[in-house]
Amino acid sequence: MTSAEARQRFPVLAHCAYLNAGSVGPLSSRTVEAMHAAEVHALDHGRAGASIWEAAAATETRLRQQLAAMIKVPAEKVVLTTSTTEGCNLVVTALHLRPEDEVVTTNAEHPGLMLPLIASGAKVRQARVMERPPGEALKAILDEVTPQTRLVALSHVLWLNGQVLPLAEIKRETGLPLLVDGAQSVGAIPVDAIVADWYTVSGQKWLCGPETTGALFVHDHESLRPQIQSYAASARQDAGRLALVHMGQPMTAGLLAAIEEFPEWGLERAAEMVARCRDAVVAAGFDVRTAPGQATLISFRIPGDPVAIVKGAEAKQVVIRSLPDGWLRASVGWWTDQTDIDQLIEVMLDASR
Numbered sequence: 001m002t003s004a005e006a007r008q009r010f011p012v013l014a015h016c017a018y019l020n021a022g023s024v025g026p027l028s029s030r031t032v033e034a035m036h037a038a039e040v041h042a043l044d045h046g047r048a049g050a051s052i053w054e055a056a057a058a059t060e061t062r063l064r065q066q067l068a069a070m071i072k073v074p075a076e077k078v079v080l081t082t083s084t085t086e087g088c089n090l091v092v093t094a095l096h097l098r099p100e101d102e103v104v105t106t107n108a109e110h111p112g113l114m115l116p117l118i119a120s121g122a123k124v125r126q127a128r129v130m131e132r133p134p135g136e137a138l139k140a141i142l143d144e145v146t147p148q149t150r151l152v153a154l155s156h157v158l159w160l161n162g163q164v165l166p167l168a169e170i171k172r173e174t175g176l177p178l179l180v181d182g183a184q185s186v187g188a189i190p191v192d193a194i195v196a197d198w199y200t201v202s203g204q205k206w207l208c209g210p211e212t213t214g215a216l217f218v219h220d221h222e223s224l225r226p227q228i229q230s231y232a233a234s235a236r237q238d239a240g241r242l243a244l245v246h247m248g249q250p251m252t253a254g255l256l257a258a259i260e261e262f263p264e265w266g267l268e269r270a271a272e273m274v275a276r277c278r279d280a281v282v283a284a285g286f287d288v289r290t291a292p293g294q295a296t297l298i299s300f301r302i303p304g305d306p307v308a309i310v311k312g313a314e315a316k317q318v319v320i321r322s323l324p325d326g327w328l329r330a331s332v333g334w335w336t337d338q339t340d341i342d343q344l345i346e347v348m349l350d351a352s353r
C-alpha cells in the first residue's frame with residue numbers, strides 16, 4: 001500500500017486537511033464497514049448466544065494481541081478499556097494512595113491523567129517541563145522526587161506541545177512505579193511500553209479506531225487492588241480480570257480493523273511529515289513551541305482569538321484545535337500529505353493578516 005492509496009481509505013481526506021488526530025483520528029471506510037458489519041450481524045442474529053460470545057471473545061483476543069504487538073508487551077498483560085482516562089483512573093484508585101503519599105507528574109498533563117491524580121488525595125508535585133527545553137525534562141522530574149514519592153505518572157508525549165518524555169531514563173533513575181499516559185504516542189511514535197508499570201492506549205486517536213476504545217498495559221496485575229470491579233474479575237485470571245466494561249462488538253471489531261490497516265511504514269512516514277509541517281510553520285514565521293524531533297503534534301501561535309481561528313479554519317476545510325492556554329495545535333499522521341500542510345499554512349497566513 002502506497003501513501004496515496006492509504007489516503008484514499010479515509011474519505012474525509014478527499015476534501016479536508018484533517019489535522020486533529022490528537023483529539024480524534026480520521027476514520028477509514030474499512031473501519032466503519034467492520035463496525036457496521038458487527039451491527040448488522042447483531043440485527044440479524046441477536047446479540048447473545050454461545051456462537052456470538054465465542055466470536056466476541058475471539059475478536060477481543062485478536063485485538064489484545066494486535067495492541068500488545070503495537071506497544072511491544074505480552075498480550076496477556078493487556079486489558080481492553082474505553083479510554084486512557086479509564087486506564088489512569090483504574091491504576092490510580094487501585095494504588096490506595098494516602099494524603100501523606102506523593103505523586104510526581106508534570107505541569108503539562110491532560111485532565112485524563114491529572115484529575116485522577118488529584119482525586120487520589122495524595123500530594124501531587126508537578127515538574128516544570130513546559131518552560132524548559134526537552135533535554136532538561138529528566139532533571140525537572142527527578143527534582144520533584146522525595147522519599148514520600150509513591151508513583152511517577154506522566155505522558156509519553158505531552159498534549160500541549162508534542163514533547164517526548166524519556167521514559168526509560170525516568171524509570172531507571174527513580175526506580176519508582178511508573179504510570180504512563182500513552183494517549184498521544186501509540187500509533188504516532190515507536191512505543192516500548194515494557195519500560196512502564198502501566199501504560200495506557202487511546203483507540204480513537206492515532207490508531208484511528210472508534211471512539212470509546214482503548215487499552216491498558218499492566219506489568220503485574222496481582223500487585224493492584226482495584227476498587228472497581230466487574231464480571232471479568234471472576235471470569236479471568238490474567239490482566240483481563242481488571243476489565244471494567246464489556247466492549248460491544250462494533251467497538252472491538254472497528255478498532256481491530258483500524259489496527260490491521262496500520263501500514264508498516266506508518267511511523268516513519270509520520271515522522272517525516274511532522275518534520276515537514278514544523279519546517280513549514282517555522283518558515284511561515286509563526287511562533288512555534290514544539291522542539292524539532294519530537295512526536296506528531298506541532299503547537300504554534302498566530303495573532304488573534306484562537307477559538308475563532310480554529311472555527312474559521314474549519315470553514316475552509318482545515319481541522320486543527322486550540323489548547324486551553326491559547327496555543328494552536330496541528331496533528332500530523334502517517335496519512336498526512338504535503339497538500340494538507342500547504343492548506344494549513346495558507347489558511348493560517350490568511351487568518352493572521
Ligand SMILES: Cc1ncc(COP(=O)(O)O)c(C=O)c1O
Nearest residue numbers: 083084085110112155159183202
Ligand atoms: C495526553 C492525553 N491524555 C489523555 C487524553 C484523554 O484520552 P481519552 O479520551 O482516551 O481518555 C488525551 C486526549 O484527549 C490526551 O491528549
